[in-house]
Amino acid sequence: MPPSPTQTKTWFRPKGWFSEREETIAVTRILRDDPTKGQMDLFLNSLCQSSDLATCSFNTFQTNLLTIPSQVTGMITMFGITLLSETMNERSLVAMVEDIWALPFLVALYTLPKHPNQWKYFVGSIRRFA
Structure with a gap:
C-alpha cells in the first residue's frame, strides 16, 4: 500500500x-x-502504550519487554472474541462486550494520579489492550 x-x-x-x-x-x-x-x-x-510505559520510569529495554504481555493477551482475547462471535453468530453484541470489558480499565487509568506507581500503571495498561 x-x-x-x-x-x-x-x-x-x-x-x-x-x-x-x-x-x-x-x-x-x-x-x-x-x-x-x-x-x-x-x-x-x-504507539502510545510503549511511550506511556517509557514515561513511567522504565528504560527502553524494559518498555519493549513489558509490551509483550499486552500483545500476547490481546491476541488471545481477539482469538477468543472471534470464536465467541462465530459460535453465537452475532458480531455486534460480542463487540460491545469487548468494549464493556475494557471500560473499567480505561477509567482506572484515567483516574490514576499524575505520577502513579509504575507497576499499577503497567497492569492497567495491559488489561486496557487485552
Whole structure:
C-alpha cells in the first residue's frame, strides 16, 4: 500500500495511480471527512502504550519487554472474541462486550494520579489492550 494518495509512484508504477487533479480531490475529500487524518498524531497515538510505559520510569529495554504481555493477551482475547462471535453468530453484541470489558480499565487509568506507581500503571495498561 502506498503511504498516501499523493505517493503512489514507484519504480514499477512510474505514472502512479492518480493524476495530479485526482490526488488533490482525494486529499480534499479525505480531510473533509475527517480533519484528524491530516495530523501525524494518529501514528503517534498508535504507539502510545510503549511511550506511556517509557514515561513511567522504565528504560527502553524494559518498555519493549513489558509490551509483550499486552500483545500476547490481546491476541488471545481477539482469538477468543472471534470464536465467541462465530459460535453465537452475532458480531455486534460480542463487540460491545469487548468494549464493556475494557471500560473499567480505561477509567482506572484515567483516574490514576499524575505520577502513579509504575507497576499499577503497567497492569492497567495491559488489561486496557487485552
